[in-house]
Amino acid sequence: MFLLFLGLIFFTAISTSMGYLKIPVSDVLKVLAYEVTGDRSFVSQVNSVYQYVIWDVRLPRILTSLIVGAGLSICGVVFQAILLNPLADPYTLGISAGAAFGGSIALLFDINWFGIYSVSIFAFLGALGTLIAVLGISRSSGTFSSHTLILSGIIVSAILSALISFIKYMADEQVAVLIFWLMGSFVSKSWTDVAVTFSFVIAGFLVFLFFARELDIICLGDRTASSLGIDPERIRIILLITASFVTAVCVSVSGIIGFIGLVVPHLMRFFFGSKSERLIPASALSGAILLMGADTITRAFLPREVPIGVITAIIGGPFFCYIFVKKSRSEY
Amino acid sequence: MSIELFRLDKVSFFYKSSKKKAIDEISISIEKGYFWGIIGPNGSGKTTLLDLLAGFKKPSSGRIFFNGKEILKYKKKELAKAISFVPQKFYVSIPFQVKDILIMGRHPFMGRFSPPSSYDLYLVKSISELLKISDLSDRYITELSGGEIQRVIIARALVQDTPVIILDEPTSNMDISHAIEVLGIIQDQVRKKGKTAIMAIHDINLAGMYCDKLIIIKDGRIVCYGDTSEILEERIIKDVFDVECKVIKENSTGERYVLFKKKSV
Numbered sequence: 309m310f311l312l313f314l315g316l317i318f319f320t321a322i323s324t325s326m327g328y329l330k331i332p333v334s335d336v337l338k339v340l341a342y343e344v345t346g347d348r349s350f351v352s353q354v355n356s357v358y359q360y361v362i363w364d365v366r367l368p369r370i371l372t373s374l375i376v377g378a379g380l381s382i383c384g385v386v387f388q389a390i391l392l393n394p395l396a397d398p399y400t401l402g403i404s405a406g407a408a409f410g411g412s413i414a415l416l417f418d419i420n421w422f423g424i425y426s427v428s429i430f431a432f433l434g435a436l437g438t439l440i441a442v443l444g445i446s447r448s449s450g451t452f453s454s455h456t457l458i459l460s461g462i463i464v465s466a467i468l469s470a471l472i473s474f475i476k477y478m479a480d481e482q483v484a485v486l487i488f489w490l491m492g493s494f495v496s497k498s499w500t501d502v503a504v505t506f507s508f509v510i511a512g513f514l515v516f517l518f519f520a521r522e523l524d525i526i527c528l529g530d531r532t533a534s535s536l537g538i539d540p541e542r543i544r545i546i547l548l549i550t551a552s553f554v555t556a557v558c559v560s561v562s563g564i565i566g567f568i569g570l571v572v573p574h575l576m577r578f579f580f581g582s583k584s585e586r587l588i589p590a591s592a593l594s595g596a597i598l599l600m601g602a603d604t605i606t607r608a609f610l611p612r613e614v615p616i617g618v619i620t621a622i623i624g625g626p627f628f629c630y631i632f633v634k635k636s637r638s639e640y
Numbered sequence: 641m642s643i644e645l646f647r648l649d650k651v652s653f654f655y656k657s658s659k660k661k662a663i664d665e666i667s668i669s670i671e672k673g674y675f676w677g678i679i680g681p682n683g684s685g686k687t688t689l690l691d692l693l694a695g696f697k698k699p700s701s702g703r704i705f706f707n708g709k710e711i712l713k714y715k716k717k718e719l720a721k722a723i724s725f726v727p728q729k730f731y732v733s734i735p736f737q738v739k740d741i742l743i744m745g746r747h748p749f750m751g752r753f754s755p756p757s758s759y760d761l762y763l764v765k766s767i768s769e770l771l772k773i774s775d776l777s778d779r780y781i782t783e784l785s786g787g788e789i790q791r792v793i794i795a796r797a798l799v800q801d802t803p804v805i806i807l808d809e810p811t812s813n814m815d816i817s818h819a820i821e822v823l824g825i826i827q828d829q830v831r832k833k834g835k836t837a838i839m840a841i842h843d844i845n846l847a848g849m850y851c852d853k854l855i856i857i858k859d860g861r862i863v864c865y866g867d868t869s870e871i872l873e874e875r876i877i878k879d880v881f882d883v884e885c886k887v888i889k890e891n892s893t894g895e896r897y898v899l900f901k902k903k904s905v
Contacts (some may be wrong), residue, residue, distance in 0.1 A: 392733050518752070525744050527734045531727040532793070534696050536800070537720030537748045582736045 309586070312593035319597055320374065324366050326608040331358050339363055372497040372505055372561060373603040373616075374596040377568055379509035379558045381595025382516055382588050383551040384569030389523050389584065390544050390551075392454040394577075397570040398555040401442050401457060401548075402465035403435045407559035408490050409468045410434020412475045415486050427489065428560040435556030438464055439549070452544050453530075491615030492563035494603050501561050512554035513592060519547060520584035565617045567624045568595055575631060598624075642671040644708075645804065645836055646693055651702035653688055662688040664860040665702065675830045676838040677851030677868070681881055685860040686840035687728060687808055693838060694725050694806050720748035724800040728808040728840075730793050735780040738773065738792055739764065745799030763799050770825055771795045786813035794822060798829070805829070807839040811846065819843075823850040844881075848872050848896035856880055869894040 324336045335354050339362045342350040351359055383398040391400060398404075413419070414430035422429045445460035446452055479486055516523070526533045526540045533540040558565075572595040573587065580590045602619040646669070653663040662685050670676060670693075678686050691697040692704060695711045704711045706722070714722075724745070732741075746760040756764075768774040771791050781789065790813050797805055805826065811819035827850050829835045841847050847854060848868060855865040858880050864871050869889070877885050877898065884901040 389734060394733060394735070521744075521747060521750075521752070524736070524740070525747060527732060527736070528741065528744065528793075528796075529727060529730060529732075531691075531694075531696060531725055532730070532796070534716070535694060535720060535723065535725035535797075535806075536744065537715075537717040539716060577735060581740065582734050583740050 309580075309590060309593070312590065312597070316374070316593055316597050319600060320370060323370055323600055323604040323608075324362055326604060327361075327366060328608070329358070329361055331362065336362055368499050368502050369494050369497045369603070369607070370600055371502045373494045373600045375502065375505045375509050376494075376558045376562050376565065377572075377595040377597070377599025378592040379505065379512065379554050379595075380565065380569040380599070381572035381591040382509075382513055383555045383558075384573040384595075385584060385587050385591050386516055386523065386547050386551040387569070388573055389527050390454065390548055391458055392527060393458070394574065395570070396458075397566075398551065398558075399564070399566070399569070401461035401552070402438050402468060403552055403555045404559055404564045405465040405468035405472065406438025407431040407435040407556060408472055408564060409475075410437070411489060411560070411563075412472055412479075412486055415482055415489065416475050416479055431560035432556050435552065435559060438468065439552040439556070443545075443548075452541055452548075457548075488615060489563050492565040492617040493613070493615055494562055494607075495613060497561070505557055505561050508554055508557040512550050513588070515550045516547065516588050517585065519543060520588060523547060523584045524582075563615075563617065565599070565620055567617075567620045568599055571624045571628050572598060574628070578631065642673065644669050645672040645706070646670040647705040648692075649703045649705070651692060651699045651704055653692060653697060653700050661700075661860050663692065663699075666857075666860075666862055667702075668855065668862060668865060670836075670838065670855075671853075672836050673830065673834055674836060674852040675827055675850060676836070676853050676855060677847040678838065678840045678855045678857065679842075679844055679847050679880075680857040680863075684858050686857065688860075689857065690725075690806050690808050690838065690840055694723055695719050696725075717748055720800070720802075722802055723804045723806060724797040724802040726794050726797045726805070726807040726810050728812065730789060732781050735782045737777070738779055738781060738784075739777045741781055741792060742768065742777075742796055742799050745796045745801075748800070763801060767795050767798045771798075771822070787815060787818055790814055791818065791822065794826075798825075803835055805835060805837045807837065809840055809842060812842065819846060820849075826850070844872075844877065844898050848887075848898055852894075867894075868896060872896040872898070 321333055321336055325331045325333045335358055338350045338354050339359050342348065343363055380398055387396045387398055387400055388394050410433050411427045411431035414427045419430065420426045441464050442460045445463065446456040449456045476483055476486060522538050522543045525536055525538055526543055530540045572591050576587055576590045576594060580586045602623060603616055606614050606616055606619050648666050648668045650665045650667050651663060652661050652665050654661045678689060680686055692699055695714065698712060742764045743756050743760065746756060750756065768777060771794065773791050773795055776784065776788060781792065790810060794810055811822060814822065823846060826837050830837050851868050853866060854868050854871055856863040856876060863880055864876065872887060874885055874887050877883060886899045888897040888899065
């Protein structure tokens with residue numbers, strides 16, 4: 309766990325130095341020292357362009373990717389446990405489809421009531437609307453069990469994706485923008501994005517850690533959970549709403565980035581076991597490293613920016629296969 | 641003089657979806673310190689009755705008292721320290737290690753963020769040895785057989801170390817050797833530690849061998865209840881299960897063995 313943390317810091321520094329403009333790691337550290345302490349002597353020998361690139365362009369983007377990676381990964385852990393399905397991810401309940409729908413509407417009708425944040429805010433509202441719809445449908449059947457939740461998620465997602473297809477069909481010229489946004493990107497993220505995602509993700513993280521043991525216990529079934537003094541329905545609702553908020557914020561900032569929320573918790577189970585008190589911090593750290601790594605690849609190595617969702621799937625998929633095959637072999 | 645543990649006062653329960661009462665005006669007093677067995681045909685209300693006793697379901701009418709106080713007035717955490725529960729269906733899809741699941745049994749006694757105490761770990765260790773699952777400790781629950789899983793969940797409930805243990809068909813997936821071993825362990829907990837066990841069970845023979853007292857129910861009503869040696873009779877089994885049988889009495893121990901006869905088709 310501590311190694312993961314060191315890795316995170318190490319890769320952040322490396323990543324900041326990489327890009328179209330190569331900047332020595334030492335200069336990165338100097339700029340950081342200046343911004344933190346306010347002591348000008350740190351940057352007396354650093355090119356002022358570097359200073360701008362590091363502090364105003366690269367760091368916000370890198371930090372956003374870190375935070376979103378951590379956010380999606382911890383939500384993955386929570387959704388897998390609540391839905392009792394190790395193949396669930398933050399998008400299983402249709403949150404992504406809802407966000408995509410909201411964002412698409414904003415893009416299609418060129419809505420800019422909220423300036424440059426319009427698309428994000430619409431995406432967020434779309435995600436929340438979906439959550440309310442899914443919970444509503446699930447509730448009508450009496451209980452919030454994993455079955456009813458997954459089923460309502462599928463229903464709502466199906467309707468939404470049909471609507472999104474319709475919007476794409478209507479969009480004509482904007483369709484490229486729309487598709488690019490849907491596939492996810494961290495281009496031109498600001499410190500505001502960093503602040504917003506950070507506050508939601510850290511709040512979610514704390515709530516998840518607080519209920520980590522209850523989360524494990526509700527995986528054993530409602531009767532066992534009740535006999536251990538836990539109200540499974542209540543815990544499910546609290547964690548579901550929290551995780552959906554965190555997911556909605558992540559999606560609204562960066563678009564739909566698949567795979568992280570599914571693969572990271574899975575991989576971490578191999579190394580850290582399934583207990584949430586360990587799995588959640590481990591997933592947060594490694595998800596952060598993974599998504600930042602993927603973003604660095606698209607930003608610094610590839611000749612053109614490729615949507616980050618594509619990178620995560622291309623790298624994550626084969627890696628996941630490798631681990632999966634290797635693990636299966638060692639067992640049988 | 642035996643002490644009353646549960647008292648049910650004209651308790652009924654019906655599910656929203658059906659008009660039939662799952663439990664129909666049951667009044668009974670369940671005393672402390674015995675191994676109670678609940679037997680009855682499929683759909684007779686055994687699981688519902690256990691759910692009511694454990695406080696998972698609220699009676700549609702009537703009242704349930706536990707240690708003299710109405711069960712609905714207890715806090716969930718308080719009940720968790722008094723009653724443990726072994727469910728009939730148990731399916732876990734998340735790959736927890738067996739030791740993780742066992743320590744969850746100590747949840748009601750642990751602080752939110754505090755690690756397990758040495759006593760918690762001692763209980764896990766000694767009960768694993770008792771149920772012979774020590775060598776499963778590092779295995780994943782998702783890889784175990786049905787019988788192994790049942791032993792793990794019974795161990796999980798024993799780790800909770802409560803005065804009352806409620807079990808719903810705990811031996812349904814076990815071979816006869818494991819079933820006898822596990823029921824022996826529960827009987828031992830009752831006899832030596834003064835606990836009370838209440839178990840729904842299909843196998844009338846196992847009930848006759850291990851349970852001190854039986855509650856026989858059919859269609860949500862109690863047919864009769866009392867000492868196993870007194871009520872496990874050919875006539876009652878014929879009435880309740882519609883099967884002819886012969887009951888062999890072991891008078892020295894009070895155990896009963898039931899030999900069933902074929903039904904003509």
